[in-house]
Amino acid sequence: MKEIKLTDVDEVIYYDVCDNGLPIYMWPNNKVNSFYITLTAKYGSIHTKFKLDNKSKIYEVPSGSAHYLEHVKFNEPDGTTAHEYFAKLGSDVNAFTVPDYTTYQVFASTEFEKNLNHLLDYVMTSCITKKLVNKERGIITEEANMGQDNPYQKLMYSFYRNIFKNLNYRIETIGTLEDIKKINEKDLQLIFDTFYHPQNMILVITGNFNPYEAAAMVKENQKKKEFLPYRKPEFVGEKEPTQVVKKYEEITGNIGEPKIKVGLKLLDSRFKMKDKIKLRIILRMIMNINFGVTSEFRNELLEKELITSLNSLVYFFQNYLIIDVTSQTKYPEEVTKKIVAKLENLDVTEETISRRIKANIANLILDYDDIEYVNSNIVNALIYDGKITNSYKKIYESITMEDVNKVLKLIDLKHMSIIEMLPNEN
């Protein structure tokens, strides 16, 4: 057992690994009553093409397969469901699929061992039949229909489709309605056998429990399980061009007021900053200072009654980063021009940077109040950064104006995409 000391917040994350390769990350907090366990497969909705065993054959599954498998996984070989098992314990069980991974979760306050063992058992046991796959199809189709009535989802995926030509972030996590019809038990079995393997999964436990006892329970559980040999999957995708697909698009939706998104597509390598976490922090601070609640620009647009909302996000998609500025406005054309002009003239001062750093450091402390939030932070750190960072404070304190100005200079608008969503005419 190793200890990862989080010096900023005086907390410890315990790390251990099973003989079969399953890593276990644990943050005990004995001040709370409950515990939260997640088992994550590093397989999400973007992973539709892959190679196995270092061979050249490419396997392809329909879009939406990761999410479909998440639904089917709740069935158990004896004809019951995982929901039924956890209901008997009074636990809250669920799962979710995002572009990069699929997580199965359980919340409870008693019967730690039973909850832990059964989460490992039902997720890691295969139970995929034609009948069960067909049973889920109607439910998933209704879930997809629900998404079609969500204008924000429509706007977001239209935006991604205008930015990415090949990256699968452009396709809805749930998949297209055509692909949902096509998904079969063979696709799901292939995914399960390949990706639901201890070497491709992460177990994270947070809350009230003893980490030494928990690690021993997990190891004992895994000893009894047999897995197919790990096939070293390698995801395949066509190279993503640096250009955006569409520079401008106007769409309509069942909305009350127009919404716009201005997006910049940037290769992260252009910033020549080895520490990607530091780059992410700097970019988010720059955008927050220029478009967030403390920005003069936002205040001015509000006072001139040009907008009712404005916010910005920075996402990392593999080797690209996307800057996304979103607004609700009655004057989409004029506000778009102003946002573009602002993006051309981003500015920060020492004062604004040091205020943001102070605010972010306070957040580090507050983050460690919530077992769900800490669990999800650990999963995200492992998936996106490949490691747990033991001092974000050090990173914040290492940021200089020189670093910030260097990043600022390299943000350009060459690959920009704008989308406007206008109300349906009816």
Add this chain to the structure above:
Amino acid sequence: MKYKKYETKSFNIYTIKTDKFKNCHMEIIFRDEVNQEKDLLNFSFLADLISDCSKNYPSRRDISIALENLYNARFYGVNQKVGKTIFTSFLLDFVNPKYITEEDYLTNVLKLPFEIIMNPYVKDEEFDITMFNIIKNRIRTNINNMKEDPTRLAINHALKKMDETSVTSYRILGTIEQLEEITPSSLYKVYKHLINDNSCDIFIIGDLDMDKVAKIITDNFKLRSVKSKNFELSVENKTRKKPFTITENGDYVQANLIMIYNLVNLSEREKNYVIRVFNFIFGNGSLNAKLMNYLREENGLCYGVSSMYLKRDNLLMVQVSLEKEKIPKAMKLIKKALNEMTKGDFTDEDMDETIKYYTSSVDLSLDNEVNILDNYLFHIYDNIDLLEDIKKEIKTVKKDEVIKVANKIKLNTIYTLVSGGE
């Protein structure tokens, strides 16, 4: 956890001392009776405007900078309709001062909300027009955006169709017409009413020296002398001899079905405990609940179906989004599930699972400072038990009590929002 009450001439301070959390949470709550729907919009407008500016901080930007300098404290105004009462609350979240080196941090962070509330951005008995318009535009957008969420829209319309004179159907957001009637001077009158006539209390939770907290608050919050009052929270909605059925049109892929039921003459125990056990088995629980089982698992009619218990409105509401053609079958299955509940067609195992689930949910609530404070608040205002007592009491609910409650549920309205409907 240590609960304590401090009384002043004009308000009470309720404190919960616990070392469970690094965050501290405070709520300044003003309460008033709701007489007409536009009261809600007035208070909602006011909560947004007060929390977004003041004389010394004339814009949200200025307040946000002040909050960032207080180690990212968060301050915001919210409204909640609780039966016949409107709560206008100002909430503050801040990091425990023991993690901060600045000596005066606690005083500075606690002073800020009172400074903002007591010094509104007003000139000549009118709110500043620029900030007034910013908030007005935001609310107008929110009203116009209602149609972006078909489920929320359907619920609002269903309650209006049930009885538009009932407080239950009053919307906090109001209408564009009601919004246009509000002016900077009319809103200032509402502000004076809030400060001078509303009942006010303060609730705070954290690992703090609560005597010191109470002193800082009383030093900085000089309110008129209006003692905390009790308000009637419960709304008795009318029943119908025959359910009212109505269909409306909407431009959506999925249809929405809402079934509203009256809960007739429930006792306090039934309202606080028995109906919750009923609802978990019926429809507000896991995939094993009857509604989820019949509609989703056995027939694949929908992704989700929920049954919501509106305690202070004495209503139960079933909501499901699905294809229009599936509505008749869904209604049949919902009726079947309720019918089974009235006949006791559920197992002792269902009862056991429900009670275990509730015990576990209470444990989860005890891990969240806002939930603990919320429970204490309704312990004071609505006489509900504290979380630890709820854990004990829920275990005493018996199957025959659940059957009895099921027989007190009467269908009132069936509302459908469909694409291309009647």
